[in-house]
Amino acid sequence: MSRYDNQSARKKMHYSPNLLACLNNAIENRVVVDLEYDSSGNELTKRKVEPMALIYKNRKRNLVAFCRLRNDWRTFRLDRIELVKLNSETFAKRDGFNLSDFEGEDNTDEEYEEEDDE
Numbered sequence: 001m002s003r004y005d006n007q008s009a010r011k012k013m014h015y016s017p018n019l020l021a022c023l024n025n026a027i028e029n030r031v032v033v034d035l036e037y038d039s040s041g042n043e044l045t046k047r048k049v050e051p052m053a054l055i056y057k058n059r060k061r062n063l064v065a066f067c068r069l070r071n072d073w074r075t076f077r078l079d080r081i082e083l084v085k086l087n088s089e090t091f092a093k094r095d096g097f098n099l100s101d102f103e104g105e106d107n108t109d110e111e112y113e114e115e116d117d118e
Contacts, residue, residue, distance in 0.1 A: 014079035015061075022084055023063055026051045030090050033065070036083035037076055044082060045069065050091045053099050054078075064102045066094055075102060 026033045035047040049065035056062070060077050067074040 015081065019078060019081065019084055020054070020061075022086060023051055023054060023078075026086055027053065030093070032087040032089040032091055034083075034085040034087055035076065035081055038080040038082055047076075048087070049074070049076070050094070052093075052097055053102070055099075055102055057102075062102075064099065066097075073097070073101075 023033070025031070030050070033049050033051055035049055037045050037047055039045055046069075048068040049063070050068070051063055051065040053064045054061060055064055055075070057075060060079065062075040062077050063081070064073065064075055066072070
């Protein structure tokens with residue numbers, strides 16, 4: 001692969017590999033994460049989330065997390081996360097979390113994002 005092919009491949013990835021490493025670390029160690037998230041309404045929101053898993057939905061990678069701002073489970077598209085910062089706070093797994101609830105039917109991201117914009 002030429003240097004130019006490699007650059008164009010990097011341009012197609014809309015998030016940093018460091019983001020994946022940071023989120024995987026937070027999931028493994030149950031660390032609260034501070035996010036700046038670009039919602040579907042093109043509004044940047046600051047969130048504190050309890051990350052639980054990374055999944056694919058509609059061919060895009062998403063973070064499944066409990067959002068403290070919305071006080072509910074949410075999915076966050078990785079390509080819309082503008083900033084991520086590990087917090088010093090840890091969390092216990094919440095009752096009622098079931099990963100299969102998010103891996104089941106391939107709902108559109110927009111359904112979740114509309115809920116985020118409330």
